[in-house]
Amino acid sequence: MTIFSVFIVNRAGGLIYQYDHNIPRVEIEKTFSYPLELTLRLLDDRVVVSFGQRDGVKVGHTVLGINGINSSGRQLEDGREILEVIADEENYPIAVKFGRPKLTVNEKIMLASMFHSLFAIGSQLSPEPRSSGIEILETDGFKLYCHQTLTGIKFIVLADLRQGAIDILLRKLYEVYADFALKNPFYSIDMPIRCELFDQNLQAAMEQAERTGISNV
C-alpha cells in the first residue's frame, strides 16, 4: 500500500539519488517516573534503548527528545548530556520521546554501498550458475526490490509487503532516468542527480504505482 523510498546506485556503488516518499514516523512520547525501566546505552553517537520494552517503546528506539527539547547525538539541543539528564533523579517526572531515528545522508550513502556489495555476493552464493544479484529482499515489515540495468545502475525501491507492481515501477524509473537525467546535457553520468524534471517525473511515477499497484496477497 505504500512505497517507502527509492535509492539509485551507480556502477561503483555510490549513491546518486535518494528519495523518501512515505516513511512512517514512529515516535512515542511518554512521561516517566524515577527510575526509568528501560536500559539506555550509547550507540554510534546516539542514545538507544538496549533492554526493556514498555508502552510501544522497543529495543532499538532512539531518544529523540526530552521535555520538548530535541536531541542531537548524545546531547540535547541545549547542551546537556542525555544520559546524565536521565540518570539525575531531580529531573523526574520526565517526558521522553522515543522513536526510530531518521537516517542521515551519510548513513544512506553507507547503506547503499553496503547493498551494492551484498547484491554482488548474492550472485556468488548461487547454487545455480549465472545468477543475477539480489532482486527481492523480504522481511516481515517491508520488501526491498532491486533492478540492475545493463549498464550497472541499480534502482532500489523499499515498499510495503502488500504493494504490488514494483517491477513495473522499476522499469518506469529506468525510463525516467534515461529521459530526464541522461539526456540532460548538464548532467554527468555516475554523479549525484540534481535535475528538477527528473524529481518531478520520478515522484509522479511513484504516486501512480502506489495508486494502481495494490495486491491482495
Added chain:
Amino acid sequence: MYGMLFSIKSFVNRISPVDLKDGFSSFKTSKYKCNLYETPSGLKFIMNTDLNVGNIREILHRLYYTVYVEYVVKNPLCKLGQPIKSDLFKTKLDEFVRELPIFPLRAN
C-alpha cells in the same frame, strides 16, 4: 554465507522504515531463493530453494523442533556449537526434506 547473512541482517535493521518483528526472512535472485529462520537462541537455519516457494518459515521451524532438537540437542554425543557429525541426524534430515511438499520429483 554466514558473513553475508550477518551483514544482511544488520543492513535490514538499519534501513527498515518500520519496526521489525522477525527481521530479514529471505532474498531472491534470478535463479534461487535463500531463506533464513533464526531461533531465539541464535541458531540459523538456511535453505536455498527454487524461486516459486512461498514463505517456508513454518517449515524451517518444524525442521528445528522435529529434527534438530530430537536428534542433535537430545543426543548426548553431539556437542552444541560443534559441527554435526551424527549420521542419524543426516538421515532424518534427508527424510524430512524429501517429504516436503516443495521438494519435487525430477522427471530426469
